[in-house]
Amino acid sequence: MIGVTSGMVQSPQTPPALFDRALLHARQRRAQPQGEVTFLLDRVAEDMSDRLAAVMREFHAPADLWTPGEGLAELRARLPSLQRIALDAAGSETLPFAPESLDLVVSALALQFVNDLPGVLAQIRRALKPDGLLLAAMIGGDSLTELRQAFAAAEAECEGGVSPRVAPFADLRDIGALLQRAGFALPVTDVDRVVVRYSNAFALMQDLRRMGAANVLIERRRTPSRRATLLRMAEIYTERFADADGRIRTTFDIIWLSGWAPHASQQQPLKPGSAKASLAEAVKKAGKT
Numbered sequence: 364m365i366g367v368t369s370g371m372v373q374s375p376q377t378p379p380a381l382f383d384r385a386l387l388h389a390r391q392r393r394a395q396p397q398g399e400v401t402f403l404l405d406r407v408a409e410d411m412s413d414r415l416a417a418v419m420r421e422f423h424a425p426a427d428l429w430t431p432g433e434g435l436a437e438l439r440a441r442l443p444s445l446q447r448i449a450l451d452a453a454g455s456e457t458l459p460f461a462p463e464s465l466d467l468v469v470s471a472l473a474l475q476f477v478n479d480l481p482g483v484l485a486q487i488r489r490a491l492k493p494d495g496l497l498l499a500a501m502i503g504g505d506s507l508t509e510l511r512q513a514f515a516a517a518e519a520e521c522e523g524g525v526s527p528r529v530a531p532f533a534d535l536r537d538i539g540a541l542l543q544r545a546g547f548a549l550p551v552t553d554v555d556r557v558v559v560r561y562s563n564a565f566a567l568m569q570d571l572r573r574m575g576a577a578n579v580l581i582e583r584r585r586t587p588s589r590r591a592t593l594l595r596m597a598e599i600y601t602e603r604f605a606d607a608d609g610r611i612r613t614t615f616d617i618i619w620l621s622g623w624a625p626h627a628s629q630q631q632p633l634k635p636g637s638a639k640a641s642l643a644e645a646v647k648k649a650g651k652t
Contacts, residue, residue: 380478380581381530381580382454382476382478382579383579383580383583384450384453384454384455386579387450387476387575388450388452388453388454390572390577391575392575393575394575395432397573399574399575400573401432403557403615403617404430404434405434406617407617408435408471409437410500411438411469411500412441414498414621415438415498422466424464424465424467425444425465425466425469426446426447426448426465426467426468426490428468428470428487428499430447430469430472431473434471435469445469456478456479456482457486458483458490460489463490463624465491465492465495466494467495467496468487468491468496468498468499469497469498469499470499471499471500472500474499475501475503476579480541481544481545484541484542485545487545488546491624492624493624493625493626494626495623496621496623497623498619498620499619499621500555500617500618501617501618502617502618503534503616503617504532504535504554504556504618505556506532506614506615506616507529507613507614507615508614509603509611509612510528510564510568510600511529512599513596513603514596515528516596516599517598518592520595521589521591521595522592526583526584527578527582527584528578535552535553538552538618538620539552545622547623548624548625548629549629550621551619551621551622552619552620553619554617556614556616556617557615558614558615559613559615560611560612561611562609562610563597563600564597564600564611
């Protein structure tokens with residue numbers, strides 16, 4: 364239902380388009396009057412405020428990139444100059460930032476829908492002033508693995524094939540490598556795993572729709588799902604992933620990523636061969652004690 368490109372590209376000029384970002388924009392807009400489901404976004408917003416509070420500096424030119432809805436309203440109250448970049452109707456991935464014009468870029472639960480994540484990270488890096496900070500959270504890892512497995516098993520059993528339902532997610536190592544590739548200094552990634560319980564698979568799917576996060580894969584199935592397949596999917600989900608009380612589990616992995624635009628004041632790695640102590644000698648001494 365939701366996913367992210369792994370960062371693989373067909374060529375440096377033409378990254379594959381996995382997501383219909385115009386459809387994403389439409390579905391996010393449609394979810395607002397229906398009563399958005401924001402528990403993941405609320406969790407990220409609170410964590411982001413805490414993480415920024417631990418950074419001992421002021422930000423005078425910050426920007427919020429594509430965070431859906433009012434997800435970072437509390438942060439905007441703390442950073443009144445925060446420039447909000449909303450996803451436009453065409454879903455463009457070209458950022459409207461001048462080089463070295465920002466000292467902070469934040470993004471909450473948006474980057475998982477980017478077709479060219481390496482390109483977007485490179486644009487953010489260029490937009491940051493020296494010693495500027497990127498802090499973002501995105502869905503990744505093993506998110507929705509239960510739904511992916513249940514749908515695949517049900518379609519194989521009922522229809523003799525599998526259609527794209529849950530896009531592949533980037534893992535922690537992918538994101539760390541992309542930060543380095545984009546030229547960020549001091550890159551850091553970590554995962555916050557959230558396990559949510561539902562009465563059944565259809566309640567989960569309803570929440571995903573109200574998050575504006577239903578299937579926006581370009582190669583998605585365009586015809587309505589068969590009722591028999593959906594019912595079998597719900598049965599398989601319960602058989603494999605239900606707790607003793609009958610409620611099912613759903614995994615969401617929130618990947619946090621941060622990096623700094625390089626600056627001379629930042630801590631630098633030691634040059635190879637500059638160490639004053641030998642690892643081999645340390646191991647020998649440890650073996651004698």
